[in-house]
Each structure stands twice: as structure tokens, then as C-alpha cells.
Amino acid sequence: MDPALAGFLLVAVFTALIMSGRLAPAPALVLTPLIFGLMVGHGTDLGPMVLEGLREVAPTGVMLLFAILTFGILTDAGLFDPLVRLIVRRVGGDPFKVTLGAAALAAVISLDGDGSTTYLITCAAMLPLYRRLGMNPLHLACLLMLVSGVMNLSPWGGPTGRAAAALGLDVTAVFLPLLPAMGAGLFAVFALATALGLAERRRLGVLEGPALAPDEEDRQAPRLRYALNLLILAALMAGLIAPALGVKTLPLPVLMMTAFALALTLNHPRRADQAEKIAAHAPAALSVAALIFAAGVLTGVMKGTGMVEGMSAALVAAIPEALGPHLAPAVAAASLPGTFFLSNDAFYFGMLPVLAEAGAAHGIAPEAMARAALMGQPFHLLSPLVPSTWLLVGLIRVEMGAHQRFTALPAAGVCLAMALAAMATGGF
Template structure:
């Protein structure tokens, strides 16, 4: 009965958010509460549910929220930090330098597209990344006669890889769903991400050579780059403090990789230093935080709501029950391969369902089953984030529609052109994860 209730709760949750009948925040909160109450009522008729008590439901939910609190705090301050860095104009020189460097060479244009997207993607917001990068690069593609499909594909793949940063979304979701530290998920995946980035650069080089052979090199005026501003608030620009902001960001990245302090604390400290140094006016500090609060709240709210979902899923015993059933149907010979199986499944599953549905609905069940074969939750979390480049081709991802609209291409054309490269990028990342120890190819029983 617990298995049926657990499956029913997950399927109901997935259906409601995929059909847009509920937002992820609302569904993550209300659906588990409703199913927990159903389980309580059924407990009068089924002994397997008799342990569920009304007074314990609050404790389950609160326990789930407590476990996700560090992740929620980290995301809040990470999003605000990178938003403030964009406001200060930290990335403006990078954009202008890339535009001047590529000029009229199609090969340099494709490589510059990747570099620019990787830099701008640090803020973790796909929509912002596409708006900035398309505004900077599309005039060059049009002037040279290059295909905007190539541009959109390279931007999407680069963004999909950089989206694996803990503040980007998927890593935080996987970590919160399995109650592990996002830094423990992210840091071992840095080298596999670099492998995937190298592969995307190879793609860009290949297409750039093809376009250079077809079009040649044209002398262009790239002065439009001087008018490109990433920040939406010109008054917040602090060009004279760019050296300080660069140093602060580099030190922050080093401290994150070295785990000097918890990620949430590091971002809190870095944000406060950035605000105090860049903006002496307290009212301006408040205005900037308020301006970016909406995007931060959307992500953080979902993380805390996920605490209720995972708390009830675990506290009632639904996850344990479903994992036992899953283990029972998985052939004994396939169990030790659950990590790479999860990595492969993350591609189609995150394509046909949202990240919330996959990470909060499917991944906990797979992870619980993998424990029986000696595969830790943090290894399963790493494997589960591999499929993100394919996920961005999903019709459920709003930012991809924005990319296609800005680039002036058809969504179906974009999918057809990019799907094979997205799959290959995921496979390269998976191979990197297996080779460099992100997750095991085969695990024996502990």
C-alpha cells in the first residue's frame, strides 16, 4: 500500500506540473500533504499504514525543510551575488573583448559564441544568458551569413553545461532531493564538465572551419559591441571597481572548490562585501536586492517546498517501500550499474518531464534502490545531472523558446539540429564522470 501511495503521489505531482495545472511550488507543498492525510485515513484499515500519525506529519515536513535549509540559503545568496556582479559591469569587458576578437572570421565567431555563453552563464539564469549572448552575437552571424541554428545550438549546450553549478538549479535539486551537500555533488563533476566544454569547443571549431571554408573571412565593424551592456541598471555600473570585483569572484571560486567554508556562508560573506564596497548608499543596496529578489525567491521557494515533499516521502516510508519494489524487479546483474543507468535515463526523463518531476519524484527512488548495491546518494546525484544539455531541448523549458525567438529560428528546427549534439555532449560528460570518479560504472555490494 505504501508503494501504491508513493507512486500515486509522484505521478500526481508530475502530471499536475507537466500539464501546468499547478506550479512546482504549490504541487510540492500540497500534494504530499494530501497523500499523507490519505495514508493516515487508510491506516485505520491497513496495518502497513498504521504507523502514520497526524502529529508526526508536521515533524516529517519540518525535518525535510531543515535538511534543505543550507541549500536554499546558498541558492538565495549565490543568485543575488552574480546578479550584483552583472550590475557592477564585471562581465562587460569580456563581452566587448570577444566581439573585437572574433571580427569577421567564422571560426573565431563560433569559438567566441561558446566563450561568451560560458562566462555569462555563471549567473545561472538561462533567459538572461540568451538575451545577452544573442544580442551580442546575432548581428555577426547575420552579417557573415552564418546559420543561427549553429549559434543557438552552441549557446544551449554551453548554458546546459554551466547550469550544473550549484546555483544553476539541477545540482541544487538533485542535492536537495537526496539530502546531500551541493558542493559534494558539484566539485567532483568539475573535470567531467571541462571535458564536455572541450567537446563543445571541438564542435565549434568543426562548424567554424566549415563556415570559414564556405564564406571566407570578412572585414567587419564590430563597434556595436561598445553599446552592449549586460546590466539592466546603468546607474549600478562600477567600472572603476572592476579589479576588486574580479579579485573577489576569483577568491570566492577558489574557496568554493577548496570548501574553506560552507557554500551558503561563502556566498553570504561575498555578497555583503560586494554590496558594501560597490554601493555606499544603503537605499541603492536595498533597491538592487529588491530588483533581483523575484528570480531568487522563485528558486528558493521551490527548494523549501521540496523539503515538505521529500520529508513526507521519506518519513512515511514510501521511498523505502518503492525502492524495495524497484530492487525486486531490477535484474540482479543490472543493479551494480544503476549509476550509469541513471545518467542515461536522465536524458529522456528530463526531456519528457520537468527537472522538478525527475529530481524530486524519480531520483529518490532510484537512489534508494542503488543503496542496496553500494552506490551512495551523492554518486547518484552526480549521475542524475548529466542529462541537462538534452533537457534544455525539452518543450517544457521556457528559456529555450526565448532562445529560438531571439535567434529567429523555429523550435522544431532547433530540436532537430541540436538533439544529436546534445546527446553526444551528455555522453562525453558521463564518460568523464566515470573516468574521473564522479560515479562508478559498476559497484559491488558493500
């Protein structure tokens, strides 16, 4: 079978398996490329191809594994609890302040890259206020999802790691030029929050009286331990930003492993408690790590068998010459429907390598194509294929269809703001 044809069929079958739910992403990422590799005439030589693919994704897989464990431990230790209490006290009965407070709280909690954690903590703090004041719950669902879509572009958030792993790139090199785009995305979200909050204040007025406190356990950590946890987070953020300032630092996987070891030892000195805490966060960490390493099979086989080259040659031949130099913005636009109708796994592991090869033929760096493909993430979270979105609408008790109708246009606007900022600052 022709490698190009096999590659297109591989992507189609892989996408169909993921979309239909017949296979989970990890086994689909492993079995599909091996079967099509055999179909194009390869045998035992598929082994070295897979190992090469695993070598490419290993740093990203290790980083994501330890990032989920680290942020889970820091969150359980109550690192973000003072901020939750502060925001709830300050917003009072003013719908405008409540709206901005919800967006601000979500932005901070989203640092862990886990949308489910963001929704659980923010809804626990802010949803009682929304209900007490009679505010529109669709506003809360919209803002939390959009904030999560922007902040999820962190290296440990998932999409950036997938894009980097799919192209064999250093995740930090992909992420750092995205910071202006993320800033623009957050600015757009807070502009939306301002408009929604002012509209609710005009509709409802300001309720006099004390703010409602979240009905949850108050985890008061000792001051010294809290300060050390905060120092760990600050050092990790500084290590992430340092390369952009020309400061040499440790690779991100090493930084994340060090942060994990420090956070676990500080908050759980006893060995039995450490094992229990790791086990508590192991399901989320292992599922993501398994996905990244399974993706190494797909990328290794597609590159080693010549499928990517053949598919890119076919795409290059089909792309009008005038569109070639503008392929990155076109990919940014395509990422909205692409990641909505396909899962992130299907889009980044199946389509992005092909698009990147086509872009390379027109002189577009793979890093630029990876960043362009990430621009649709705020819109992607509207997809019914995203489990955390079902959690969000379930917590807030709104219909998925109503949430999609209300949020679709704002989500597209946030994506546009991010793309324009990325293009203006040389991201792609």
C-alpha cells in the same frame, strides 16, 4: 494505503500536475505529499517530517537565494562587460572566430547559473555578427544552449541544487567530483564549435572590415571597484574549489552570503540603492528559493511515511541482479529522456530519491546517483518545458522544432562525453 503504492501514485500525480500546468511546482511540491501523507494514515505527525525535510534542504536553499542575488549584482556592475567587448573586437569578420567567441563568451557568462542571462548578454553581443556575416543562427542557438547545459551544473545553477536537496546531501560534495565531467562537456562543445566555425568559414569566407559592436549601454565601472568585484568573484571560486584540494573553508552558503554582502555594499553604498537592487533580482531569487524549500516538504514526507523505502524495495525487486551494480550509468542514460519529458522538479524531487534508495541496496552511494542523474542536463534544455529555451529561440528567431532537430544529436554527444568522464574519474 500501502506506502509504496502511495509513493508511486504521488510521483505520478505530482508529475501530471507539473506537466499539465495545473499547478506551479512550488504548490505541487507542498500539497501533493501532504494529501498522500494523510491517505496513508498520518496526521499531525506530518509536521515533524516536514521540518526534518526543511532542515535538509535549508543550506541549499540559502545558497541558491544569495547566489542569484550576488551574480545579478556583479553582472549589473559590468563585471563581464570588458570580456564582451574584447571578444567582439577580436573575432572580426571571421565566422570561425565568431563561433568560438560566442561559445567562450557564453561559458563565462554562464558562471551565474542563469541561462536567461547567458542568452540575453551573448545574443546582444554576437547575434549582430551572425546576421552581418550571414551565418546559420541555428549554430548559435545550439552552442549557447549546450554551454548553458554544462555550466548549469554549478552549485547555484539549479539542477545540482535540486539533486542535492532531494537526497539531503551537501551540494559541494555532489558538485566537486563533477568538475572533470563539466570539463569534458565544455571540450565537446568547443570541438563542435570548431567544426561548425570551419564549415561556416568555408561557406562564407572572411569578411574584411571592423567587427560590429553590440548595441548596448557601455557600463564603465571605476577601475578600483571593478578590481574589487573581480576579487570577490575569484575568492568565491577559490572557496568553492578549496575542499577538493584538501583546504578547509567556510560552507558554501556562508561564502555566498558573504560575497553578496560585499558585492552589494561595494557597488551600492546607499541604503536606498541597495533596496532597489535587491528588489530588482528578488523575483528570480525568491522563486528558486521557494522551490527548494517546498521540495523539503516532499522529501520529508516521502521519507518519514516510508514511501521512499517501499518504492525502492519494489524497484529493487524488479531490477535484474546483473543490472543492480550498474544502476548509476543506467540512471545517467535515463536522465536524457527523463528530464526531457519531465521537468527537473518532477525528475529530481519525484524520481531521484526512489532511484537512490534502489542504488543504495546495491552499494551505490547517493552522491554517485545524484551525479549520474545530472548527466542529461544539456539534453534537458531541448525540452519545451524549459522557459529559457523559448527565450533563446525567440531572441535568435528560429523555430523550436528546427532547433530541436539540429541540436538533439550534439546534445546527446555532450551528455555522453560528460558521462564517460564522470565514470573514468570516479564520479559515479
